Amino acid sequence: MKLNVVGTSPPMKGSGEKTTGTAEYTVDMKLPGMLYAKILRSPHAHANIKSIDTSKALAHPGVKAVVTHKECRILYTVTHGSAREYGLDTKVRYYGDKVAAVAAVSEKAAEEALELIDVDYEVLPAVFDVEKAMEPNAPVVHPERDDCDGNILDVSVQEWGDVGEGFMKSDIVIEKRFTTQRVCHCAMEPHAMLASWDGDGNLTMWSSEQTAYMIRDSLAEALEMPRSKVRVIVPPYVGGGFGGKYESSEKIVLAVLARKAGRPVMLRLSREEVFHTTRTRSPCIFETKTGVMKDGTLVARYIKAIVDIGSYAWGAIISSRAASYMTLTYKCPHIKYEGYGVFTNTPPSGAMRGYTSTPIHYAMEAELDEIADTLGVDPSEFRLKNQLHVGDIIPVNGLPVSSSGLRECILRGREAIGWENRQKTKGVEGGAKKRGIGMACYSHYSPMLRSHERSVGNAVLKVNVDGSFHLLLGVPDIGQGLRTIMAQIAAEALGGRLDEIDVTLADTAVTPWGTTTAASRSTMETGGAVKMASEDMKNRLLELASNTLGVPSEDLEAVDSRVICVSNPDESMSFSELLNHPDVFHTGDNVIVTKATYNVPTFIPPYGAAFADVEVDTETGMVDVLRMVAASDIGRAIHPESVKGQLEGGIQMGIGYALTEELKLDPETGAPLNNNFLDYKLLRSLDMPEMEVILVEPVDPNSVYGVKGIGEMAVIPMAPAVRNAVYNATGAVVRDLPITMERLLKALKS
């Protein structure tokens, strides 16, 4: 198939606005009469609120409304039933939990008013350690919930084959314990949301989000309103999401506050609030046990996972879903997963890029290198030997692998990193600095990972009389370029011009239903609907042209906004000429709107391999990542440059996860210790290594133009690749992330 637009890298839609600084984000919005909100947050990690006195705050001349649990003890649910939280409760469950909210004429006035609210707390014992939280006499974070066993919300046991039998059969069985830490998304744009009620009782909320529809549904249910009376709009520009922008529960508080104030109210979270109150990546403990044959054949894998979901249940899903990721990359007849989602009095954890996959991939891929070492085999050969091939059945969904570029990723990645130097560089004589090369593979989510899941994309397309188009989609662009990608698919499928396709996203009043821009699903899911709606549009145009030109529609094709007769290319007309033709114009036949619903037909597995070349200073424990190679099977790149950008971003996030990032809490109080960019060590551009991104495009036969998701995959293998490179360089075994200088020095010494 010859493609004209798909596979090219034109300027991204919105790049003009972004580069000139005119792009308007949610934080920039202003409405007439708009007030500003601030939230009073708990100074205790666990306490009952005995009383709240807001009278002094209300007397502040700038204050228009205050809400507490008296107005706002409203249950708010997002994503799944167990992820629920009161807007404002009579209890606080972590340091920073919401206590009250103020609407005032300025953010300064609102902040002043927070100081004037008197809260009488009954401080309760708190638990910060997830294993302690599982003990019988631990303080219980949610005694009111009947779906918990103490602090254990979720127990998930999944098994394929029989691991007991597997371990019996194995030549070697290895047991390890890996831990991962609490990290933050660090999206450039802080969370911001603006609520406005009209005089007819309709609520409109603009919010920097990864989903309009889920927020709309959550608000409508919480407020007991029909969905038609709640409109959620995600503004065209969202400064990053990474999973952190749909679960935050301030929205229900803001809605109630704005209703009480009778004016639009804007809430912009401070960077400090974003760090520790808007979900974090769940800290995890993985106890792994793996059985292999001496020839390197994987026989049995068992992982027990303890997931610290923090004080609210948003992250609970990780525990049950993580099992899937044990089944996607390697053949292994016996697999068992046992996961626990456990409450603690810490900031709630939740979705983050590679949601349930990034932590468990770290454990699995780090463990593989230790096994390879034990077996004395090359870790890349070990992986190649065990990989799933096209046609192999994937245990979690019973579906065959429909395409795989994994082998090519490993081979090309090895070549690009200089894998042959791996042993040479290891422990170079004559200095404290050691070079090492490591790798890790991944697969991850795609729609239909579990075949009972719903994977529905929708698109509406309408044509203007000049042959330009408007595309309407329910999902937002969170900065990754969805608008451009979708317009490229439309331009390709209908034979139109990319720059004449306008895209409106994520407005529940006007766009068709769409799920989240999350889980690396949009290009596959919504892109499928865009292709269908565009093909329908093209066919309708060709049919009209067939009547007008007197040529059978099978003999017509659409290219560059023209209908062309294939057998006689001189015979052609522009879309504009067609749509203005009196026969077509007069009857309204030129007012074409197409709509498509697309179901992703099967699981489309993404694969990839990352390689890291590091230098370790064994005297200080400092790790310097010199070079990273990311080879990714992305099926087909719609916009190759943007895919590369996503992979480079994944490298940045992955190195941070491996080496520098962790949101630290005071072990006594649970207060955040580094919730700011000075103390939280995010990699800056100057910290970045040389990067090489390799796109492997096997073109999956079951997906739109062969695409696979990439948004999350970009980050998944990076941390274990770095960790394995450090291991390769030094032989020191660090199993806990991040690999701080202190930890590494300690390991080097032992």
Added chain:
Amino acid sequence: MKLNVVGTSPPMKGSGEKTTGTAEYTVDMKLPGMLYAKILRSPHAHANIKSIDTSKALAHPGVKAVVTHKECRILYTVTHGSAREYGLDTKVRYYGDKVAAVAAVSEKAAEEALELIDVDYEVLPAVFDVEKAMEPNAPVVHPERDDCDGNILDVSVQEWGDVGEGFMKSDIVIEKRFTTQRVCHCAMEPHAMLASWDGDGNLTMWSSEQTAYMIRDSLAEALEMPRSKVRVIVPPYVGGGFGGKYESSEKIVLAVLARKAGRPVMLRLSREEVFHTTRTRSPCIFETKTGVMKDGTLVARYIKAIVDIGSYAWGAIISSRAASYMTLTYKCPHIKYEGYGVFTNTPPSGAMRGYTSTPIHYAMEAELDEIADTLGVDPSEFRLKNQLHVGDIIPVNGLPVSSSGLRECILRGREAIGWENRQKTKGVEGGAKKRGIGMACYSHYSPMLRSHERSVGNAVLKVNVDGSFHLLLGVPDIGQGLRTIMAQIAAEALGGRLDEIDVTLADTAVTPWGTTTAASRSTMETGGAVKMASEDMKNRLLELASNTLGVPSEDLEAVDSRVICVSNPDESMSFSELLNHPDVFHTGDNVIVTKATYNVPTFIPPYGAAFADVEVDTETGMVDVLRMVAASDIGRAIHPESVKGQLEGGIQMGIGYALTEELKLDPETGAPLNNNFLDYKLLRSLDMPEMEVILVEPVDPNSVYGVKGIGEMAVIPMAPAVRNAVYNATGAVVRDLPITMERLLKALKS
């Protein structure tokens, strides 16, 4: 057919916002960084601009941009090809014509800057009188136009039968001359528009308009941009239109100004500007000649019309279309119309409620009373005798009258006004005050008036998972209640709940194409599409329910957002239950979007009669309207209370046209003399008479639920009814509107 929602009068959508004052109009909008525009207007009625110096204005600290003809001599066209105008030209053609525009940080700064622009004019002779403008040596307003003969833009001669022969056959032939004046729409909300360019070169304009799409198309063509890059949004609230809100040409100037300023720019016209620069009702001269038989049978009617279209061509259409209105109400074998659209150096005229119909109806219906007097017959009987009946062919379109409530309107209106008192009250002895009763009939436009016209309505409808709906329409609600009416049609046709249907209107990026909210067409045209899209939605829901319930869809009906089995009403499920049913939910079958295009199938003639009871003080010439009755064949009222409201508004506008309203120009300079509400005599609520509105509902078989248009019809017969009542009261013949005290006194004396 049993109707549940159509024909009821629930609270209008938006009434909460309007009554609480929270409704946001275009004038209320604010965008970050927004500037304000003001327009420098010509102090001469006719002049060449020899030079403009904007340097002092640009040096004003608040000024960000100035545009003149140097940037903005861009041809801007709306509605039809001959209606074109440069954004800013090198010439001014009326007192108040646009010369330059300034964008500044405040309206005050912009006004100050206007004072600093130096313009060197070469003043040209001007012509203000339309008949003088037709003379050979008159100053020519548009010498550059090659579609004009001097100042005559448009000559329209239309004839059915042979009037020459008709006059020969007639027993009596009567010739008269009637004139009508320049009046203004006086919408509550002044014209306001806000232009914003983004960094990618896309233009968004919010404007208080009667059409989004026509403005979008005009701007895109003038700016030579694809339509997908120009978005026009009419905000949900528009404070009245009456025909005055789509032709104003400031929009192209504002677009260019905002592009130059690089910031959003708001233009709010002052009330004074609205009065004399935003189109007015065309002043007309009608020379009538009518032949009748002694028994009162109409034989031949001829009208020569001279329409003063002012300085730009927006009003030209009146001349060619007015002929139609001679053919709709009464049988007459010989009809001829000869019309001239003529430029003068006066404010441009254009569309106004009953565009081409209100003035000519005045002449025709006033003439009928004079003929009835000559014949000595009762004017109501004269009309009843000559009226067209169902099945009679309408000359202008060759289509049969599909329904007519005219007879019922006349009979019920006569009864309501107390027609039997007409002769009794006439010239009551013993005082200066004379009572009189008059009447007038009308028909008017409907889509397909001329059968080659395009009449296309569109609707898109989508359902939420809770069974609430969003309706998307391309046409705006200009205050008359379109949102409610359309939601009522949808609720009726799909079996849903009115308050759970959200309506989004007139946003070219997201709504389907729609024409203007004008020409009394929306309920018929767009309403037809709403009904079709809603029926399609209902059928799809019933089909899904048929699968789910295992009941044939023919046995299912939808009522109050539930699907009910007709043969077993106990078997039912709510829309919400259906749409959340796993079979329907999982596949995305619950994401339903329907779209319909509707062509009005034939001409749907509206009819009606108005009656006035007046008291004339023969000493002062003061006319006091005591009571008005408006009996209107509206086919079927979707929302009876809103129809009554439109008719009452029509009475207000009609009495003003008859007695008090006229925009006066200085005969020397062409400057407006009363462009404000102090000096322009609009009727206030305290000036209003007692009113009775009678809705006659013959339910036309060819239209949606039988409806006919009413928006314009409401005003058409009012002025001639008042005029005929004055004639009845006093016998004084006034043929020129308005019937001022001075004119009436003069007539009483002669």
